[in-house]
Amino acid sequence: MIEPSIFMDEVNERQGTFQRRAFLLGGGFGVGLIALGGRLAHLQLLDANRYKKLSEHNQFQFLLTPPPRGLILDRNGVVLASNRPDFRLLLAKDDHVDIDATLANLTTLVPMDEARLRRLRADIDAAPRKAPVALVEDMTWEEFSRINVRAPELPGVTADMGEVRVYPYAGAFAHVIGYVAKVSAKDVTKTGPNAEPILLNPGFRIGKQGVEKAFDLQLRGTAGARKVEVDVKGRVVRHDPAGDIAAIPGAPIQLTLDADIQNRGLEIFGEDSGAAVMMDCRSGDILCLLSAPSFDANRFVKGLTSVEYQALSGYDRKPLYDKALSATYPPGSTFKTMVSLAALESGVDPELKRVCHGSWPYGGRIWHCDKVHGAVNMHDAIKTSCDIYFYQTALAVGPDKIAAMARQFGLGELFDIGIPGQRPGLVPDPEYKRRHFPKDPVWHGGETPSFGIGQGYLNLNALQLCVMCARLANGATALQPRLIHSIGGVVQPSGAQAPALPVAKAHLALVRAAMASVVNDPGGTAYTNVNSRLNLGPIKMAGKTGTAQAHSYGAGSRNTANLAWSLKDHAWFIAFAPYDDPRYAVSVLVEHGGFGAAAAAPKAAELLRVALLKDADIRARITAPPPPPTPVVAEKPAPVSAT
Template identity: 40%
Template sequence: MKRVTEQNREQLFSRRMMLVGGLQATFGAALIARLGYLSISQNKYYQTLAEDNRVQMIIVPPRRGWIVDRHGAPIAINQSAFRVDAIPDQMDKENIDRELDLLTQLLDIDPEERQRIRDEIMSKSGYRPVQVADNIPYDQYAAVTVRLPELPGIEPMRGFRRFYPAGPAVGHLVGYVGAASREEYEAEDNNPLLVTPGFKIGKEGLEETLEKRLRGQPGGQRVELTARGRLVRELEPKPDRSGGTVQLALDAGLHEFAARRMGLESGACIVLDCLTGEILAMASMPAYDPNSFSDGIGRTEWRLLSENERRPLVNKTLNALYPPGSTLKPMASLALQGQGIDPEERVFCPGGYQLGNRFFRCLGKHGSVDMNRAIAKSCNTYFYAMGHRVGYDVIADMARKLTLGATYDLPVVSQSYGTIPDSEWKMRKYDRPWTSADTLNAIIGQGYVILNPLQLAVMSGRIASGRAIDPKLVGVHPKPAPLLDIPTQHLDVARRGMWQVVNGDGTAGASRLPLDGIEMGGKTGTAQVRRLSSGDGRNVPWKYRDHGLFIGFAPVDKPRFAVSVVIEHGMGGSRAAAPVARDVLTYLYDREKAMASLEQMEEQWGGSLKQRTAAFHQHVLDVANANAAPSPTPSEGDGA
């Protein structure tokens, strides 16, 4: 009995040993399998994690792509620049105030900026730099460099800054660059490139709309760090890739000339190739200098500029709307001929047109006029009578055929397309029927009609060439646009009338081209801002004076270039706008003559465009610093 019990115990013990051994073997096998999985299958993953703990990539911002004109002349380029950054983990935090005091002395850092730098250094860690100063002069860069033994963690660096050779002449066209805002950073899923010191993105104009093409691909500098983030050594760099060069249809020389010719007048000048639609010049004045804006301006200065009555922050070629006045009369002549009106039919002008109990005045008493004469002398009475006969809806159809009131496929931030009204539009907007008085106002470019200067230039180009041009800003497009479905004889009538405006006894006779064998056709316009009791507007404040407009083309015998000019409160197209168009078109055929004339004007005005723009902005800055309201700028004698 005893032997049986011992035998049972031995069997029980053996079974337990086998169970424990099996469990141990199973656990050991699982452990070995897990180790094998981690060391073999997951080797690359954990090697990458270890590498990330040991190696850090410092982003190197890419160089921004250039913007050049149709001939390859630079419009927006990069220049060498100097900057100073701080590496928080390489700085002696106990002596940070001593370092900042020295940097403040060397770099002229103001107290507010010094506090910003200190806060960022104390809050950040690792090898990510903190910007101390950007775009500093070489003498300050050299001063920091020779004092580096006293400035541990401070890194003076060479980089690039955006530079615009033409300065304010291209401000509205290309915009400027600046540091990314919080919203822009979040919109790109917290892209670390956007918060890299020294990196800037497009803020307005082509710099903003062409950002993807201009930005390029960032590079990087790989550095080996300790577990505490201290630099051990620099590893092989990854080169950046510069952004692409963008070629514009623009002629940079012509564009700058147009901007200089307008000076600090408030307005716009556009020149198109009326065969292809290429935009050769697109100047809006007065403008800001994008070189200054890229370095940053204060909020007060920005506010004062935005509130200035001459609106230097508004791109008037696209975002300003004006009653076009009599510049629409050549377009109206096409619509009238399309309704069967004989251009030789005459209307007697006694100084206006009687509609019911209201007398609509004309610019003069022109007597008996036909269509050509009505365009040449800008006779409102003729167009009142004919517009009343055919109705405005058919004229609105022709206006739209010439792209008035349209938006264009252009790489711009925004464009205001204005209004070409008709009976349906008025009923929809005001719930009132169209009236005959509305027709009389609209046919002479007043009433509900408002347009931007680019639309007027395209209209002029379509009338001049008879082609369905659309404006093009990027690239060179040598192929002519297709022909419009407007009879050539109708276009010839409008062109002859526009020839008489300048070369006959029309309203712009003083603006003939000073060139042998080359003539300009055109049409002046005056857009009323406020009804004046008497006189030509010289005795009223600038902001209440009439706008001056002009559209034109040259040469008359074989049209190639179309132009539109708007001078805000210029008191008439023949007085203010037509001379600008004359000089701009002269530049296309005789640059020396045009430049000589311009230099004489700038001498009378008191300096070049860059000098006067700088003085204008300095005035605003002085007012901002004095914390006072801005005074009127510039003087009434400035500009065209």
């Protein structure tokens, strides 16, 4: 030992103590390190799987991918609503993004006016946290690529390709199919399918009207997801395609409508206001369900500006209003078919003649007819639409029986056609007055003649009149209208599976024969107008005109030529064809169109022509040499003269 020491024993004692305690300390540190190792083993070996899951939960997120919305097809597979690609810009609402600066930069690339910027700001503020907001939709490819190039100047903005709903026929199906539009706050519910997070996806659209609304869930499909790796701020770092969950596309919905007929309908209406409904009177399929004028449903997908909306809602032809289902009108003389059947069923002799002098005093007032028809039986009364005959017949039968017959034919009924918006209208009877008019609960005698010519409280929609006409033509079953052919390939029950029509076949035949005379025999109300006829050779149609007052004339002239549009009568025409083997029934309403024969009948004839010419059997009959007549109605020879 070289160490010089003054207190050798002391030094040795200190050294010995140090050695022992350093050894203990080393042991303590050893134990400590082993404890750490044990803890590591616990975390990394025993609990590793649990922490691996937690780590993946941190690392990966599933970004929703909206499912392609189901197509809407017509009966022949023509696409009525589909989807097209949409180049758009999304803004991620991130705390680190200066939204004002980004918008200012954006306006240099995509011109935007003040109003649009304000709307955008409101959209951004209203969007939920973390949910991206669509800044610009429907960009052209040039705009899209220009912005992609300059993306670094727009922090938080990403370009992406979505899908947007498109209605290739714009207006023709707007009321039936409806449209999709931006999800509004009140669309989102706390539970159920409308609580799905996909509703918050930018650009997601929800059905707001018609088929789009009624079958929104079926059309919507199920959202898929993209598996992406995100950092702690939620920014996407990588995409892991193997982990993606495919979206399930929405189910296609096939309608019973025929695009050719429906489109032609919108064309022939032009700026006329009204509705046209056509049914197949063998199956009950609705081939045409049109309200005119219409609007471009695609505008609603983008979001209507207030100016556009005001223009649409301010137009007195009311393009947004569904006149086929939601509007009800008095049916006018088309209702005489029901009065006739009620009379026949209650034993009135159809050959009983009533005399028409052009006017008839009853109940203290004068009841008018538009002509002096002389003595007319039922057939001629229908053919010439003699009001006097039906005033008196209605009085003879009574309102209860007429109302009951009307209801047998679907009048006043709400049909289960799958889409919302039908209004039932009203088939009045004394019971109705008793219940709804506490101050005057009596059906007055003077109300029955009005009822007999389809006026008064009677109010019906165009679908009901088409169903009435189809049941008349079918003659056997109380056909139900069907609009939805199939949902996702599942065919819906046919409208022909319906109870029998409890009316004697002979009575129906008589009314049908009279309706044939309306169109085809001289003196018929629709005979004089050449456009009201089919002109399809052997194929004949049967119909009934109707002219319903839109306002009370009082004692004044019923000449409507000089009246303002909104005061003119509503024109109705119901028809079916071919007369001898009915296939198609139609009802046409022209609002304030004046006389039914002039305004509505040509439209009905044209619609029937389109339908008939698409039908191979009918085409064969038109081109074939005339076969020996085999009239369906044998009880009473129809006064149809082909020559």
